[in-house]
Amino acid sequence: xxxxxxxxxxxxxxxxxxxxxxxxxxxxxxxxxxxxxxxxxxxxxxxxxxxxxxxxxxxxxxxxxxxxxxxxxxxxxxxxxxxxxxxxxxxxxxxxxxxxxxxxxxxxxxxxxxxxxxxxxxxxxxxxxxxxxxxxxxxxxxxxxxxxxxxxxxxxxxxxxxxxxxxxxxxxxxxxxxxxxxxxxxxxxxxxxxxxxxxxxxxxxxxxxxxxxxxxxxxxxxxxxxxxxxxxxxxxxxxxxxxxxxxxxxxxxxxxxxxxxxxxxxxxxxxxxxxxxxxxxxxxxxxxxxxxxxxxxxxxxxxxxxxxxxxxxxxxxxxxxxxxxxxxxxxxxxxxxxxxxxxxxxxxxx
Amino acid sequence: xxxxxxxxxxxxxxxxxxxxxxxxxxxxxxxxxxxxxxxxxxxxxxxxxxxxxxxxxxxxxxxxxxxxxxxxxxxxxxxxxxxxxxxxxxxxxxxxxxxxxxxxxxxxxxxxxxxxxxxxxxxxxxxxxxxxxxxxxxxxxxxxxxxxxxxxxxxxxxxxxxxxxxxxxxxxxxxxxxxxxxxxxxxxxxxxxxxxxxxxxxxxxxxxxxxxxxxxxxxxxxxxxxxxxxxxxxxxxxxxxxxxxxxxxxxxxxxxxxxxxxxxxxxxxxxxxxxxxxxxxxxxxxxxxxxxxxxxxxxxxxxxxxxxxxxxxxxxxxxxxxxxxxxxxxxxxxxxxxxxxxxxxxxxxxxxxxxxxxxxxxxxxxxxxxxxxxxxxxxxxxxxxxxxxxxxxxxxxxxxxxxxxxxxxxxxxxxxxxxxxxxxxxxxxxxxxxxxxxxxxxxxxxxxxxxxxxxxxxxxxxxxxxxxxxxxxxxxxxxxxxxxxxxxxxxxxxxxxxxxxxxxxxxxxxxxxxxxxxxxxxxxxxxxxxxxxxxxxxxxxxxxxxxxxxxxxxxxxxxxxxxxxxxxxxxxxxxxxxxxxxxxxxxxxxxxxxxxxxxxxxxxxxxxxxxxxxxxxxxxxxx
Ligand code: SF4
Numbered sequence: 010x011x012x013x014x015x016x017x018x019x020x021x022x023x024x025x026x027x028x029x030x031x032x033x034x035x036x037x038x039x040x041x042x043x044x045x046x047x048x049x050x051x052x053x054x055x056x057x058x059x060x061x062x063x064x065x066x067x068x069x070x071x072x073x074x075x076x077x078x079x080x081x082x083x084x085x086x087x088x089x090x091x092x093x094x095x096x097x098x099x100x101x102x103x104x105x106x107x108x109x110x111x112x113x114x115x116x117x118x119x120x121x122x123x124x125x126x127x128x129x130x131x132x133x134x135x136x137x138x139x140x141x142x143x144x145x146x147x148x149x150x151x152x153x154x155x156x157x158x159x160x161x162x163x164x165x166x167x168x169x170x171x172x173x174x175x176x177x178x179x180x181x182x183x184x185x186x187x188x189x190x191x192x193x194x195x196x197x198x199x200x201x202x203x204x205x206x207x208x209x210x211x212x213x214x215x216x217x218x219x220x221x222x223x224x225x226x227x228x229x230x231x232x233x234x235x236x237x238x239x240x241x242x243x244x245x246x247x248x249x250x251x252x253x254x255x256x257x258x259x260x261x262x263x264x265x266x267x268x269x270x271x272x273x274x275x276x277x278x279x280x281x282x283x284x285x286x287x288x289x290x291x292x293x294x295x296x297x298x299x300x301x302x303x304x305x306x307x308x309x310x311x312x313x314x315x316x317x318x319x320x321x322x323x324x325x326x327x328x329x330x331x332x333x334x335x336x337x338x339x340x341x342x343x344x345x346x347x348x349x350x351x352x353x354x355x356x357x358x359x
Numbered sequence: 360x361x362x363x364x365x366x367x368x369x370x371x372x373x374x375x376x377x378x379x380x381x382x383x384x385x386x387x388x389x390x391x392x393x394x395x396x397x398x399x400x401x402x403x404x405x406x407x408x409x410x411x412x413x414x415x416x417x418x419x420x421x422x423x424x425x426x427x428x429x430x431x432x433x434x435x436x437x438x439x440x441x442x443x444x445x446x447x448x449x450x451x452x453x454x455x456x457x458x459x460x461x462x463x464x465x466x467x468x469x470x471x472x473x474x475x476x477x478x479x480x481x482x483x484x485x486x487x488x489x490x491x492x493x494x495x496x497x498x499x500x501x502x503x504x505x506x507x508x509x510x511x512x513x514x515x516x517x518x519x520x521x522x523x524x525x526x527x528x529x530x531x532x533x534x535x536x537x538x539x540x541x542x543x544x545x546x547x548x549x550x551x552x553x554x555x556x557x558x559x560x561x562x563x564x565x566x567x568x569x570x571x572x573x574x575x576x577x578x579x580x581x582x583x584x585x586x587x588x589x590x591x592x593x594x595x596x597x598x599x600x601x602x603x604x605x606x607x608x609x610x611x612x613x614x615x616x617x618x619x620x621x622x623x624x625x626x627x628x629x630x631x632x633x634x635x636x637x638x639x640x641x642x643x644x645x646x647x648x649x650x651x652x653x654x655x656x657x658x659x660x661x662x663x664x665x666x667x668x669x670x671x672x673x674x675x676x677x678x679x680x681x682x683x684x685x686x687x688x689x690x691x692x693x694x695x696x697x698x699x700x701x702x703x704x705x706x707x708x709x710x711x712x713x714x715x716x717x718x719x720x721x722x723x724x725x726x727x728x729x730x731x732x733x734x735x736x737x738x739x740x741x742x743x744x745x746x747x748x749x750x751x752x753x754x755x756x757x758x759x760x761x762x763x764x765x766x767x768x769x770x771x772x773x774x775x776x777x778x779x780x781x782x783x784x785x786x787x788x789x790x791x792x793x794x795x796x797x798x799x800x801x802x803x804x805x806x807x808x809x810x811x812x813x814x815x816x817x818x819x820x821x822x823x824x825x826x827x828x829x830x831x832x833x834x835x836x837x838x839x840x841x842x843x844x845x846x847x848x849x850x851x852x853x854x855x856x857x858x859x860x861x862x863x864x865x866x867x868x869x870x871x872x873x874x875x876x877x878x879x880x881x882x883x884x885x886x887x888x889x890x891x892x893x894x895x896x897x898x899x900x901x902x903x904x905x906x907x908x909x910x911x912x913x914x915x916x917x918x919x920x921x922x923x924x925x926x927x928x929x930x931x932x933x934x935x936x937x938x939x940x941x942x943x944x945x946x947x948x949x950x951x952x953x954x955x956x957x958x959x960x961x962x963x964x965x966x967x968x969x970x971x972x973x974x975x976x977x978x979x980x981x982x
């Protein structure tokens with residue numbers, strides 16, 4: 010596409026940035042202790058590491074606590090309307106394919122009001138990165154049930170407990186055909202950085218679900234899977250080519266038993282290390298990643314890391330570069346006649 | 360004045376000279392009446408005739424054959440001088456089956472010619488059309504018309520009996536018989552149609568032979584049929600058309616072309632974010648054909664259509680979205696984002712009969728109030744309306760120019776009647792159009808995202824990718840100048856006034872309102888949108904007869920033309936016909952304190968000329 014991007018004027022070598030270069034003059038205004046801070050930190054670290062000029066980043070968000078993020082990022086930014094960030098990001102990317110476009114959304118913004126856009130962004134597979142801040146609650150509007158709030162969760166809009174089954178954001182993304190799917194907790198800076206970095210380099214759409222602790226309206230909902238003590242037993246780290254082992258001593262693994270993922274203690278009941286599933290994010294069958302994305306509801310640990318990373322057709326609009334002559338031809342179409350100065354009419358058709 | 364009253368062939372029957380003629384073709388969707396209409400229209404074009412056309416599709420995609428609601432139509436008016444509308448009462452009707460006759464006969468003028476495919480008038484079809492007896496047998500009815508009974512189906516089958524075609528294939532040729540009769544009747548050359556067929560069926564020798572033979576059969580029928588006792592020639596009386604290249608164009612095509620032309624004139628890439636909706640989808644269809652000149656995104660819904668366009672506008676494209684009523688409602692929250700972020704955007708609303716799903720295929724002018732006021736908060740927006748199919752081109756160019764010049768969203772109202780209707784269009788050379796190269800801000804010195812150009816109040820357009828101009832846009836209220844988020848009350852009031860002032864500034868771009876008609880007119884007929892043709896026709900007729908009536912048509916609905924108030928006050932009375940319950944009427948009362956006479960219609964159909972004429976006569980009193 011021929012939209013000017015001013016690339017000609019940008020320096021050939023990308024400046025070396027520090028994280029500070031990506032902080033705008035606006036001080037972040039999230040609640041103290043909120044998980045959004047750590048995530049913002051991870052995102053800007055990934056920006057620094059991307060090796061791309063700062064002016065080529067555009068951060069697009071919807072409405073919600075997390076969607077304030079563009080104001081704090083010293084890049085181009087667009088704080089759009091509730092649920093619709095993917096649409097704006099899509100148009101921006103199509104108009105200006107050189108840009109590095111990031112979508113910042115939340116569980117209410119991205120999965121409830123913006124659910125339709127979310128699935129279509131995933132299925133189209135544009136080169137756009139999506140960070141979904143999942144705190145299982147509406148924060149900005151002060152504590153209502155969100156699409157990821159667990160059944161029975163007591164919220165301001167459900168004082169007797171939520172009667173709605175929650176959705177697993179990553180299964181939705183996978184069902185829609187997402188090509189990079191990952192999850193990280195807000196308490197693990199290193200993992201956050203690694204995963205966001207991998208997302209940033211992925212060719213195609215990337216969705217990273219970050220489990221956010223909303224200290225005000227939903228404090229500690231992720232406690233058991235984020236605190237240092239319990240985390241080894243309740244979560245499993247996904248590493249490509251490595252077995253799905255977890256527990257403080259890495260002595261438990263996920264095996265397939267009767268076609269179901271099952272926890273087995275290695276060495277007990279005949280369970281062998283070789284039986285443990287080896288993580289393969291490139292598995293062409295999305296069923297595997299889907300299975301991982303559903304884990305966590307029973308005794309199965311919650312996976313962190315990259316669930317799926319595959320290469321598929323990346324969205325690209327038809328784009329030609331016509332000239333003035335071609336445009337005039339187009340305006341005229343195939344069925345024309347001409348009138349000369351004497352009023353004589355003749356058909357131009359061949 | 361042109362003197363060449365083109366006579367194609369002398370033939371053996373007398374010819375009568377006429378000014379213009381309204382032709383209606385009716386049949387099942389499968390009868391190919393649209394094609395007959397197109398070929399006939401193109402033939403007339405090459406003869407230098409003026410015309411306006413209106414296809415009329417049934418709302419069901421495949422309504423049962425032979426039924427009333429399955430009738431599709433094609434209407435055109437041809438004239439030796441300028442034609443402003445596809446016409447009201449039909450001079451000639453071709454009805455391919457009883458249902459088409461039933462639907463259309465009430466609109467045939469007394470003395471008009473009715474050509475029917477008599478083979479289709481069998482009990483089964485009569486019943487489907489709801490006739491209890493065969494209308495052809497009711498001689499009382501036919502006293503008022505020239506009835507021409509054509510055994511079209513059997514004649515076609517006979518002509519093709521020696522060809523290896525199924526009877527279904529043979530039956531499909533009968534529209535060429537109709538075309539032959541029509542060309543004979545209006546004394547227009549068969550050459551164009553012959554050439555078209557030869558090319559179209561190049562690789563299907565049998566089909567070509569069959570169609571050609573049927574076509575010649577139709578022409579021959581004209582010569583020999585006793586009921587067709589005379590044929591017509593058009594009196595050429597209009598001004599000679601301006602030199603140039605001409606084509607036939609629908610309003611939706613013209614809007615698409617206008618956007619592409621505007622992109623060229625501004626040096627930008629065109630982006631259309633769109634979602635299918637009747638009757639606006641053809642704009643997307645058209646632009647999708649030309650990836651050299653447009654990036655088209657078929658979005659997942661109406662909201663995403665405009666959202667993507669806003670993203671593209673942020674990214675530096677000439678961005679547009681198109682829709683009709685229901686989609687226009689869905690887009691309103693995003694329209695507000697465009698107002699708040701002051702990005703250039705063209706929103707085309709091809710209006711249809713509402714509210715809700717309403718009558719999707721029928722026309723109306725009832726979204727004007729929504730375009731003006733249908734958003735939350737104080738949300739002024741530039742609104743303009745196209746007046747004819749070809750004017751959709753100029754209006755799209757103008758809407759784009761204004762959007763870029765003032766950094767503002769612009770609503771362009773079209774109508775189903777304009778979008779699907781077509782007329783002759785002189786294709787402009789691109790250099791005849793205004794040039795308005797887009798200017799991006801590139802200088803980081805003292806960059807303020809909401810600093811304004813004093814002339815236009817436009818803010819700078821700094822697109823992502825430009826070093827040093829990184830900034831954030833959003834729907835939250837902006838601090839004047841700096842463009843950062845501001846919750847300050849007085850600043851909000853200031854910004855509210857600034858947004859309104861910017862839209863008001865557009866008035867400086869509005870040309871003088873032109874008046875047409877009687878020089879000493881006492882009554883002015885004011886119009887906007889698709890009523891232009893019918894109003895002008897009525898005023899042309901009546902002022903020619905000495906009625907003191909004139910008309911003026913406005914494109915800009917917001918802001919209103921600055922000369923409108925003084926213009927309206929010059930006349931004793933102002934008549935305002937609208938295809939709604941009086942939306943502009945209401946605004947003129949509210950904004951200009953001027954009371955106009957209403958004339959309203961909400962039947963999904965445009966005004967007829969006689970409806971406007973009789974209102975004018977009643978307002979002017981005895982003549
Ligand atoms: S309300 Fe919750 S999610 Fe929002 S900023 Fe405060 S702690 Fe974070």
